[in-house]
Amino acid sequence: MDIFSFATLLGGLALFLFGMKEMGDGLMLLSGSKLKDMLGRVTSNPIKAVLVGTGITSIIQSSSATTVMVVGLVNAGLLPLSQTVGIIMGANIGTTTTAWILTLGTLGAGSTYLDLLKPTFFAPLIAFFAVGILMFVKDEKKRNISKIAIGFAVLMFGMQVMSNSVVSLADSPAFHELFVRFKNPFLGMLVGAVLTAIIQSSSASIGILQALSATGVITYGSAIPIILGQNIGTCVTAMISSINTSKNAKRSALIHLFFNVIGSVVFMIVFYSINLIRPFAFLDNKLGAVNIALFNTLYNVSTTLLLLPFRDKFVKFVIWMTPDSKHKEEIPETQNIFGALEARFLESPGLAVAQSRQVACRMAEIVKHHCEISIGLLHSFDAQLYQESRDFEKLVDDYEDHLGTYMVQISARQLTDNDNRILTQMMQSIGDLERISDHSYSIALSAREMYDRKISFSNEAQNELAVLERALQDLLDITIEAFCDDNLELAARVEPLEEVIDGLNDELRVRHVKRLQDGRCTLELGFVFNDLLTGMERIADHCSNIAVCMIELSQETLDHHIFLRSLKDSEDFHQMVGYYRKNYRLPEIPATDYAEQISLEESLANR
Known part of the structure; x- marks a missing residue:
């Protein structure tokens, strides 16, 4: 390989890794809000847990990201340790999807129709149309999908560049000798683990191996240990993520590590023991990208089937490895309350x-x-x-x-x-x-x-306050329910009720002044009464702010005052105000007092 081919290899690798990251980030962006629902479906049923882990990893194209999320959920106390085993095993299966996508480049040998399915034909077209959508279409969902498509096109182009750049290595004796050495299971496993730990992606390291298979030098004997090592190396990301976390979060990262290590060790012992007794002839056979993807999938599926029945043993083993201290680990109260706000979730x-x-x-x-x-x-x-x-x-x-x-x-x-x-x-x-x-x-x-x-209010004042309290508590109930359920229909009922509460507040102040004038209320109680009315009025105002904010953002309205005016001019608003006024009527007052109150209201209004 000359310096030009080496530079091309580095460029292809850069494009490959960049495309994988862009595609993964785009998929994460598009599906991130649904990941919580998927994780919420995890129960004690191990099959469901494996399927959830497989599904999430297939979507976001990263077992490391899935495991980091699991560590975060366990650290937040949102996922029991016992339920992480199935998700982690499923993540190992889900990550094999990328390898199968990369095998598309091997299609089309001698067939025009199959040539149409090769990335060399469709990847440039995908990139062309995706960039067009990104430049000229405003719909957010279509733009996000186009970003994923661009990432995919760059990924496939990078894979093609890498494959083409290493073809010359087929005639290199040094390259042949290198992969002959990798037939040593321990050396091959070590190389696979180190490479994956450095780039922190088993999908990417498998892709690199698939690209190198284009040289025709890689055999089953050298590829199998490397693939086993790649599955171990991917655990580094979760182990790093578990630093400064709770004991159970560290244990979930260890489950990921031990699952991959035990799976690799068991396979190595069984496979190479049989090979010693009856050598496998196929170990010297060359293999391509499809064979690598197939072995990677079969290995991860069989390992999961083998070890899933021992999931409880895994949990007991990591607890034994990391026992609780004699003084029980005390988690600060604030961490218990705000554990859901995990920094690890920011990646999604x-x-x-x-x-x-x-x-x-x-x-x-x-x-x-x-x-x-x-x-x-x-x-x-x-x-x-x-x-x-x-x-x-x-x-x-x-x-x-x-x-x-x-x-x-x-x-x-x-x-x-x-x-x-x-x-x-x-x-x-x-x-x-x-x-x-x-x-x-x-x-x-x-x-x-x-x-x-x-001191206490008069019965008259208490009865009047009771109406305002009932209206306020109903307003708060509607506001909180609308906020938590993102219910715009309920939110639309808040402002009319707040308008009625403002009216009740004004009338209660007038009645209070009348009682002061008649000597039926003391000045001391008057200050307390006014403070209460002010506090309740402010609570209603803030409820209005929450509801109006919800409606404004849903309609993409920018001017708050114009929106409120248009809202209060609507027929529905006036109907709801009328409805609430009937439901929250203040107790009747004597006719003579009523006449005096009207006079007092007019005098206060004219000031």
Whole structure:
């Protein structure tokens, strides 16, 4: 091989690795949000776990990425250690898909029709049409698919360049001698493991071996140990990922390592023991890309079938290898709560968005419960519940900090339009949720003040407040359900109810002023009453912000004020306002008081 062929080989290798990465990233982007659903289907059924692992790895074209995700899920406490074995075994099967894709280059020997299926014919056409779509089509899904297609075309072109550049090695005695040495099982395995560990992709190292098979020098005897070593070398990525993780996360990475090591060792012992007794004649036969893909698939499938029945033994073995310390490993409370926000999921932005949404919904439910507790304290104060309210306020602050930081990291990644919309909505809404929690705590503080001073509202004021409280709690229920379910129909009901709550607030203030004038309320209670109305009004405003943000982003509306005006001018809005006004009527007041109230409202309006 001269310097020009060597330069071509390096260029082909670069294109091959780049195409594989681009195709994998594109597939991850397109399917990332669905990975959580697929992983969520994993049960104690080992067959399902293997199928899930196979499916995910076939989609994202990387067993290393699948295993890293498994390590992250275990570290977050979202996946039991016992259920990782099947997924990891399935990942080894799924990664063989790439090798079969690369065999397309071997089609078409002497047949015009089969020549049409060769990458040398269709890869340039795929690249041409994909680039055209990327340049002129605005549809996001089509653009993402075109990026995958471009990655595939570059991958196949790189494979072709590598194969062509190494053809001259067929006449090289040194190259022949090199692969004769690789017939030594231990040396071949070592080379395969080291190469795969360096490039951190067994699919890529298998592809390189397939490209080298074009020389006609590689035999079964030299290829088999290399393939076995490649399956061991791919474990490096998961082992690195398990650094600074929980004990179980480290164990899941060890399961991946031991599964591949034990599988390779068992195969080597059985295969080469038989070979000593009755030598296999085919070991000196040349093999091509298809044979490499076939052996790789048969090996991984047979290893899975052999070791799957011992999955529980694997778990016990790694637990024995990494025993719990005498003082049980204590995981900080914040890590338990925010474990779903795993940095490892950032490599799959769609999955990271789904995890953020799960945590944001948990935050929303806490905020709703906090508000319910705080309002309940107005009627029956309890020191323990007050402390819970105080703790919830601090917890929600932590949620906002962790979620905000994590979502900023996600926003730096490449996202689909839908994931970007969800992320933007959550980033805006967690601030409103935190403010709702703050105002809920202010209600609890007002309840504490009334309890400490031994003062209470009149029955009339309590009955009026009860209507506002009921409307507010219903508004919060609708808002949280709409937010967590991404239900735009429910979100559309929030603004009309918020409008009614604003009206109730105004009327309660007027009635309160009338009671002050009549001496039926003290100034001290008046301040508390006003604080409560302000807090409840602010909670309703933030509920409105969350719902309006959801609708705006779904309609890609940019001007908030124009959107609100158009919303409030609609017929549906006025109908819902009328409906809610009937449902949340304040208690009637005497006619004389009503006349005085109208006069008071007019005087306040004219100020």
